[in-house]
Amino acid sequence: MGYYDSEENVQQYIAMAEGYDGRDLVTILAQHLPAGSTVLELGMGPGKDLVLLGEHFQVTGSDSSPVFVERYRTAFPAADVLLLDAVTLETDRRFDAIYSNKVLYHLSRQELAQSIQRQAEVLNANGILLHSFWLGEGEEDFSGLRSVYYTEESLREVIGEEYEVIEFGSYLEMEPDDSCYVVLKKRTRS
Ligand SMILES: C[S@@+](CC[C@H](N)C(=O)[O-])C[C@H]1O[C@@H](n2cnc3c(N)ncnc32)[C@H](O)[C@@H]1O
Incomplete structure (x- = not known):
């Protein structure tokens, strides 16, 4: 059972994340992606960014935690929400963009590489990714929950040649420059 599969841990996360959301990241995505595009x-998690994304795009939410998925479906029965693991992305659907806010840092570096590769198959032509991470080096384990820190350089190593890095930036989530985001464009094959 994963950390976020527990109702208690989900409630704890929701309380801890009070007052935080990804509105600045959504604004950055909107600078790179036409309104009305499809976004996965x-x-x-609690779905705050999904609501913000929905102000610009046709959105599909997902999480590997059934607790988060069911919680959102109960609040918004008409929402398009999938139970989906970010590593394997077992879906036949395709999207113009894939977005995540402080999610992929829970994967091992190898799982992140696998996820990024698989995301290229789930993206439409000219598709883009926007993902955020904790900025830094090293890795921690807290009660079975992995946190992997990234710099621009270490992210580029994992991302490989399949994407062009359109934008990389650092920002403040809790402390100055504790976070970073990257916008990637799938390269077209010649
Ligand atoms: C730190 S929370 C961030 C939640 C939300 N993005 C936010 O900004 O509040 C990490 C989220 O990633 C989800 N998660 C962790 N590992 C995952 C995986 N392999 N596939 C999909 N979701 C995963 C957790 O269930 C949780 O909702």
């Missing part, structure tokens, strides 16, 4: 959010 990975690891939506």
